[in-house]
Amino acid sequence: xDRRHFIKLGIAGATVAxxxxxxxxxxxxxxxxxxxxxxxRPQAETPSTSAATEPAAPKGTPVVTGNSLVIYYSxxxxxxxxxxxxxxxxxxxxxxxxxGEILGNTQFVAQIIARETGAELHRIETPxxxxxxxxxxxxxxxxxxxxxxxxxxxxGIPDLSAYDTIFFGHPIWWAQLPPTVTSFLEQADFSDKNVxxxxxxxxxxxxxxxxxxxxxxPGASVSSDNYVVxxxxxxxxxxxxxxxxxxxxx
Numbered sequence: 001x002d003r004r005h006f007i008k009l010g011i012a013g014a015t016v017a018x019x020x021x022x023x024x025x026x027x028x029x030x031x032x033x034x035x036x037x038x039x040x041r042p043q044a045e046t047p048s049t050s051a052a053t054e055p056a057a058p059k060g061t062p063v064v065t066g067n068s069l070v071i072y073y074s075x076x077x078x079x080x081x082x083x084x085x086x087x088x089x090x091x092x093x094x095x096x097x098x099x100g101e102i103l104g105n106t107q108f109v110a111q112i113i114a115r116e117t118g119a120e121l122h123r124i125e126t127p128x129x130x131x132x133x134x135x136x137x138x139x140x141x142x143x144x145x146x147x148x149x150x151x152x153x154x155x156g157i158p159d160l161s162a163y164d165t166i167f168f169g170h171p172i173w174w175a176q177l178p179p180t181v182t183s184f185l186e187q188a189d190f191s192d193k194n195v196x197x198x199x200x201x202x203x204x205x206x207x208x209x210x211x212x213x214x215x216x217x218p219g220a221s222v223s224s225d226n227y228v229v230x231x232x233x234x235x236x237x238x239x240x241x242x243x244x245x246x247x248x249x250x
Contacts (some may be wrong), residue, residue, distance in 0.1 A: 067162025074104030191219030
């Protein structure tokens, strides 16, 4: 029996066939902050009119505000000949099928975030070629990570001046950021942006990559509430993604 199953996704109400990714457990929404207590005041003072409202996020906390952009990198192990109705095991590990279209796991998460926030989407791409064969890809990735290789970014870095909030997503390769993602982060400037991170993986969680991203983007306000999902759970992760986005401070 193969590992493919079908689910209903809210992304246009489509029936979705499962895939996975090169990139284990689905992240959920952070519990909402408790309401502040109201203490009695002397009669001479005017009673507070905001005691029953939710407290604002602490100063310095990243918030979803202004114009948002979802930036992501995704490399599904598929080819032009890949059949959405008959994916191989390797293809299933790196992709999800929506309305007959094969989406990379990280791409799938990015599209839900964009839908929920009204954000624009930007996919990081490179002219540098990567194989779609899983063994070949992992071997090449390991060599590039060991050598510190930095691929060229197609089209360069986009103009980020119009955006206040950035959702940044990627898979995990060998418990690290893929070379293309590192190359992008070394050239981009997220200064004064509110940044929320998400990633897909094959068993290594976030692998400490949020700390790496913070080092590469010291001027950004990077949230510690990142969304992490295993390739084995991506296809059914929509409710958790929606809850995570809904629970972020605004």
